[in-house]
Amino acid sequence: NECFVCNSLKESENIALHGMVYFSSDDEFVDAYKSSNTVICFRHIQMVVKEAADPLWAGKTSARILEVTQSKLKKIKLDLSNFIKKHDYQSAHDYTRDELESYHDVVDFFSGQMRL
Numbered sequence: 867n868e869c870f871v872c873n874s875l876k877e878s879e880n881i882a883l884h885g886m887v888y889f890s891s892d893d894e895f896v897d898a899y900k901s902s903n904t905v906i907c908f909r910h911i912q913m914v915v916k917e918a919a920d921p922l923w924a925g926k927t928s929a930r931i932l933e934v935t936q937s938k939l940k941k942i943k944l945d946l947s948n949f950i951k952k953h954d955y956q957s958a959h960d961y962t963r964d965e966l967e968s969y970h971d972v973v974d975f976f977s978g979q980m981r982l
Contacts, residue, residue: 883910887917887926896930905938905971906931907978942971 886906889895899906906914911932918928945968952959 879910883913883917886914886931887923887928890914890918890926890928890931896934899931900934900937905942905975906935907974908976909978911935939975942968942975946972 914931915928917923918926941964945962945964949961949965949968951957952961952965
């Protein structure tokens with residue numbers, strides 16, 4: 867006997883992953899992800915790539931989702947780099963909100979956790 871909550875979460879996760887692959891070629895879906903403040907975590911990106919490789923999804927690809935995620939990660943990398951540079955004692959610059967949250971974003975991406 868498995869936990870009802872765990873089973874429900876797995877099922878919801880699978881539905882979301884199937885939806886992401888299904889809509890990965892839809893401009894509106896990709897644009898919505900691009901303009902959102904979220905980044906798909908490392909674990910789920912791996913699952914999207916694996917799911918898209920399934921013959922069931924012939925013609926679908928994870929490339930556009932990966933491109934958007936890569937772009938978002940580059941922004942986080944830049945924010946984190948600026949955050950670190952501004953820790954220099956000679957720096958007189960204020961932190962941006964994105965810079966202040968950049969190290970959380972990196973941890974969130976690799977851990978798959980979401981801050982509330």
